[in-house]
Amino acid sequence: xxxxxxxxxxxxxxxxxxxxxxxxxxxxxxxxxxxxxxxxxxxxxxxxxxxxxxxxxxxxxxxxxxxxxxxxxxxxxxxxxxxxxxxxxxxxxxxxxxxxxxxxxxxxxxxxxxxxxxxxxxxxxxxxxxxxxxxxxxxxxxxxxxxxxxxxxxxxxxxxxxxxxxxxxxxxxxxxxxxxxxxxxxxxxxxxxxxxxxxxxxxxxxxxxxxxxxxxxxxxxxxxxxxxxxxxxxxxxxxxxxxxxxxxxxxxxxxxxxxxxxxxxxxxxxxxxxxxxxxxxxxxxxxxxxxxxxxxxxxxxxxxxxxxxxxxxxxxxxxxxxxxxxxxxxxxxxxxxxxxxxxxxxxxxxxxxxxxxxxxxxxxxxxxxxxxxxxxxxxxxxxxxxxxxxxxxxxxxxxxxxxxxxxxxxxxxxxxxxxxxxxxxxxxxxxxxxxxxxxxxxxxxxxxxxxxxxxxxxxxxxxxxxxxxxxxxxxxxxxxxxxxxxxxxxxxxxxxxxxxxxxxxxxxx
Amino acid sequence: xxxxxxxxxxxxxxxxxxxxxxxxxxxxxxxxxxxxxxxxxxxxxxxxxxxxxxxxxxxxxxxxxxxxxxxxxxxxxxxxxxxxxxxxxxxxxxxxxxxxxxxxxxxxxxxxxxxxxxxxxxxxxxxxxxxxxxxxxxxxxxxxxxxxxxxxxxxxxxxxxxxx
Ligand code: FES
Numbered sequence: 001x002x003x004x005x006x007x008x009x010x011x012x013x014x015x016x017x018x019x020x021x022x023x024x025x026x027x028x029x030x031x032x033x034x035x036x037x038x039x040x041x042x043x044x045x046x047x048x049x050x051x052x053x054x055x056x057x058x059x060x061x062x063x064x065x066x067x068x069x070x071x072x073x074x075x076x077x078x079x080x081x082x083x084x085x086x087x088x089x090x091x092x093x094x095x096x097x098x099x100x101x102x103x104x105x106x107x108x109x110x111x112x113x114x115x116x117x118x119x120x121x122x123x124x125x126x127x128x129x130x131x132x133x134x135x136x137x138x139x140x141x142x143x144x145x146x147x148x149x150x151x152x153x154x155x156x157x158x159x160x161x162x163x164x165x166x167x168x169x170x171x172x173x174x175x176x177x178x179x180x181x182x183x184x185x186x187x188x189x190x191x192x193x194x195x196x197x198x199x200x201x202x203x204x205x206x207x208x209x210x211x212x213x214x215x216x217x218x219x220x221x222x223x224x225x226x227x228x229x230x231x232x233x234x235x236x237x238x239x240x241x242x243x244x245x246x247x248x249x250x251x252x253x254x255x256x257x258x259x260x261x262x263x264x265x266x267x268x269x270x271x272x273x274x275x276x277x278x279x280x281x282x283x284x285x286x287x288x289x290x291x292x293x294x295x296x297x298x299x300x301x302x303x304x305x306x307x308x309x310x311x312x313x314x315x316x317x318x319x320x321x322x323x324x325x326x327x328x329x330x331x332x333x334x335x336x337x338x339x340x341x342x343x344x345x346x347x348x349x350x351x352x353x354x355x356x357x358x359x360x361x362x363x364x365x366x367x368x369x370x371x372x373x374x375x376x377x378x379x380x381x382x383x384x385x386x387x388x389x390x391x392x393x394x395x396x397x398x399x400x401x402x403x404x405x406x407x408x409x410x411x412x413x414x415x416x417x418x419x420x421x422x423x424x425x426x427x428x429x430x431x432x433x434x435x436x437x438x439x440x441x442x443x444x445x446x447x448x449x450x451x452x453x454x455x456x457x458x459x460x461x462x463x464x465x466x467x468x469x470x471x472x473x474x475x476x477x478x479x480x481x482x483x484x485x486x487x488x489x490x491x492x493x494x495x496x497x498x499x500x501x502x503x504x505x506x507x508x509x
Numbered sequence: 510x511x512x513x514x515x516x517x518x519x520x521x522x523x524x525x526x527x528x529x530x531x532x533x534x535x536x537x538x539x540x541x542x543x544x545x546x547x548x549x550x551x552x553x554x555x556x557x558x559x560x561x562x563x564x565x566x567x568x569x570x571x572x573x574x575x576x577x578x579x580x581x582x583x584x585x586x587x588x589x590x591x592x593x594x595x596x597x598x599x600x601x602x603x604x605x606x607x608x609x610x611x612x613x614x615x616x617x618x619x620x621x622x623x624x625x626x627x628x629x630x631x632x633x634x635x636x637x638x639x640x641x642x643x644x645x646x647x648x649x650x651x652x653x654x655x656x657x658x659x660x661x662x663x664x665x666x667x668x669x670x671x672x673x
Contacts (some may be wrong), residue, residue, distance in 0.1 A: 159605035178572035276621035
């Protein structure tokens with residue numbers, strides 16, 4: 001008898017300490033009755049898409065700042081300046097659409113296959129909850145860029161929530177976080193979109209997968225048990241290969257798509273600006289449905305039908321007592337499926353094809369005929385400039401004598417400077433100042449005065465006579481328009497072309 | 510059994526404050542959402558007599574910690590030269606809150622969302638909206654038109670102001 005204790009073959013250093021091989025086996029060697037199939041890649045594709053959404057979502061969060069002031073700017077920054085930002089955001093944006101398409105395929109497939117039948121009822125129900133959470137993610141993510149489309153679509157979405165009987169108003173307040181869409185809405189939706197719903201999806205998916213493994217893959221109904229047994233193979237490597245190849249193809253297709261179609265970003269949200277709210281394509285059927293319910297019956301479109309639909313979907317495995325899985329023996333289920341999906345598809349197609357978006361409303365802000373500026377008014381803006389600005393910027397706007405000592409002071413007469421600053425930017429600079437030297441005038445001057453000054457500054461950029469060298473021009477005080485509508489319209493022209501601007505300014509004289 | 514009780518107790522310790530925290534929007538401590546005062550829309554004489562015009566007003570909105578100026582737009586029509594001949598309508602559709610457009614070609618307000626229509630007085634004509642457009646309180650002071658912004662509950666036939 002040997003005295004040295006016999007070391008059991010424990011599979012090596014890592015296996016004995018982590019048990020990774022056993023873990024791998026239990027994860028990957030699950031037997032699949034009936035063998036591997038291309039048709040069963042969709043569940044794995046959904047998992048893959050979810051992971052992609054998590055990764056791109058985390059990347060976006062690095063640059064995104066959820067507040068009314070910063071949301072749009074940060075998203076626009078991601079799009080325009082961050083390397084690959086546009087691509088990553090497109091992946092996240094279109095990934096949501098891809099996920100919904102895959103979900104629909106997965107659900108329809110499960111339905112036709114009869115895979116929700118005993119003992120897999122709960123797997124199905126969790127799947128419906130996952131669908132619900134995914135739609136929630138799509139809705140809550142839509143508002144985050146805070147562009148016009150986001151603002152109005154969410155306003156309508158919350159309007160729909162408010163029509164829920166009894167609790168609607170409370171629900172809206174709860175989601176909206178305040179009296180109106182605003183900062184609290186953004187932070188709440190961000191919490192939902194980035195934490196609550198993804199965690200819910202992850203937990204539900206884990207249980208969904210666990211139940212799937214517990215009951216095994218649903219075998220094809222047309223094969224005998226003996227045939228199934230003969231074709232049995234483990235998940236690894238057959239099915240794993242098929243899943244991975246499918247995921248790769250999906251990823252490539254998505255990448256090509258995102259390269260050519262970046263995610264849209266419209267103008268920053270402005271409650272005062274009319275915009276035609278439209279939902280994403282996956283909510284278009286609901287959108288169309290709402291049109292059919294006349295005054296007094298709106299709640300059927302906004303609440304009753306959609307919730308009936310979800311309840312039916314959710315409890316379907318309990319309602320369908322027919323044990324057969326062959327679709328030919330399930331006329332009721334199959335006709336319901338056909339009815340439901342043609343209904344949804346045709347509503348969507350119909351909504352998209354018949355949607356004639358109205359263009360700019362014909363009458364918006366009235367533009368009263370331009371009136372020659374009163375002498376007093378002209379004097380006032382010039383006076384404002386000489387009192388508040390000329391000390392540093394000089395009477396001619398070039399920065400004058402101080403320029404040498406203050407290298408950062410701009411030259412208003414320089415065309416590059418004019419071209420690189422929008423009116424809003426100039427107004428903003430006057431309002432908020434620019435440390436360390438430029439003081440803020442937001443408290444001191446009114447909005448109108450700041451607008452006037454902006455226009456005054458614009459005028460420095462226009463040489464007095466076209467043929468002359470760009471010498472120090474006399475500011476075109478005469479050209480200052482009177483009403484604020486003109487004040488808005490004129491600088492736009494200045495930006496577009498110097499020549500246009502001159503003719504426009506001359507015409508207002 | 511005792512263990513479950515402890516777990517439930519622990520859960521309650523987290524859940525109760527969490528629920529209160531989430532319900533915060535119902536316990537607003539900083540008063541009204543926006544100061545429901547009359548805001549300046551512009552000089553009355555700037556608005557041509559006749560058609561509907563979209564003008565804007567600024568109001569201070571208190572949204573939790575955030576107090577800011579918000580611009581809202583309003584539909585305005587002068588039926589005649591007198592100060593009493595002014596109509597002011599909220600542009601928010603009473604159906605689901607889209608922004609209503611005035612269509613001079615059709616002499617109607619048409620909702621770009623689900624196609625609700627209103628006549629040139631803002632009265633309900635057709636489509637899903639449950640009531641006519643919502644008029645807003647206004648008055649004229651030394652030639653300036655002042656309007657009081659107000660949200661109304663959407664999707665109901667009665668005109669119920671939403672107390673912000
Ligand atoms: S929101 Fe105006 S008709 Fe629906």
